[in-house]
Amino acid sequence: MFYTIGQRKKWQRILYLILPVLSVALVILAYALVQMRLPALLPDAGELWDRFLRTFTNPIKEAGLPGHIWASLRRVLIALLFAWTLGISFGVLIGWNRTCKALFGSIFELFRPIPPIAWIPIIIMWFGIGEFPKVLIVFIGSFIPVVINTEAGIRMVEKEYIDVGRVFGAKRSQLLREFVVPTALPSIFAGVRTSVSCAWTVVLAAEMLGADHGVGALVTRGWNAGDMALVFVSIICIGIIGAILAFVLNKLEKVVCPWNN
């Protein structure tokens, strides 16, 4: 079978438009089929919709669904702000300066494999279940991927770029600013992207273990009350917000790294 290039492109474009819709539709269909067979395990669409509406009319702990989403997002955003600033600085430091790598590298390697969720009991013991410990747990989870990717990006810088800098008389600080950090930017951004998904995962885990507000708290509440519909509404929210965050980051990357297409 032969296609001219134009035909194939058009055909492909339609396919790439249809496939995502199709796959989501299939998941919904599968859900509906299982739900019909095993109504005890899964709430039906009507129940889900009612439960969704009731999160607005009957606030849980004085907060509607948007209030809980905001509680989670706020923790994530505060933690990410610190994780990005400190993580990028630390990554640049150990990627660029050998002494710093020797000094801090092994400590970081020790902390790195510990899953952020493992810190939860320690941090709750030390700081209780207020706002700060949750933000701290999210920070730990999102700091690590930023550091790893930043360091890798800094190390990937080609010798040639450094040669260009040296031929044109760049000082060491200029090498870092004009050549090394921009080269590492796509990699740094990959770390930022990973940190966002990590943060979103960790905040929910932290909230599930002890919080009044937040989407994770809703999941736990639904679970404890045998309110399956609430659990599902919360999970769907988690998925949708995670996807929106990923989408926003993709757009942001095009702004921050316009050369990297």
Next chain:
Amino acid sequence: MEQLTSGLVVEHVTKTFFNSGGYFTAVEDVSFSLNDGEFLVILGPGRCGKTVLLNMIAGIEEKTGGSIRYNGQEKTGAHPDFGMVFQSLALMPFKTVMENVELPLKLRGVPKGERRETARHYIELVGLTGFEKSYPHELSGGMKQRVGIARAYAANPKVLIMDEPFGQLDAQTRYSMQNEILRIWEAERRTVIFVTNNIEEAVYLGDRIILLSDCPATVKETYPIGLPRPRDMVSREFLGIRTRISDNTDLAI
């Protein structure tokens, strides 16, 4: 004929690389001096030595023997009088054409308005006006090489070093870039050291050709090329010089 020296004197320069498996000499006992305003071509077969030699002159590679003097002083490290066009282009993918060209000036702390103006002049000189805001990946191979040339000129060097700048271009683009580089050289009158492995290109461009041997690179012979420009690549004189050099060249594998 007495000629003004550009101030660069290369004497008995040698570069040996040492590693765990032993050593390897890339450049051995190379000497020459550079005349003011000349277009010097360093011609050598294939693999080794040429880039290393240039990098030593540019000051980004340490030599292991001999001396490189500039204006009577031993030259160590980079020098603002030297600019370089790199074999692999080495444009910053994250900078636009304008930002790439003005980079050497930025590194020297030239204020933005002034460096923009200088960069614009050289972008125009290499024929890229209108592409100031493009990123390198949006340009063709020949255009990218023009950016590299404009960047080197923007640094306002007295000596411009070009390391096989047209090696990655297709034949057609290569011919037009050769004419382009002569045009720019005649307009700006800098001293040029141009490295190539292409005999025809060497004879077409050079005032003088230094022929290097294959590994290690040593000076085999120096050919002054007296042909008037523009040169005719199929004239008898041109082909004669070309044959003489080619008979004397080590086979590159």
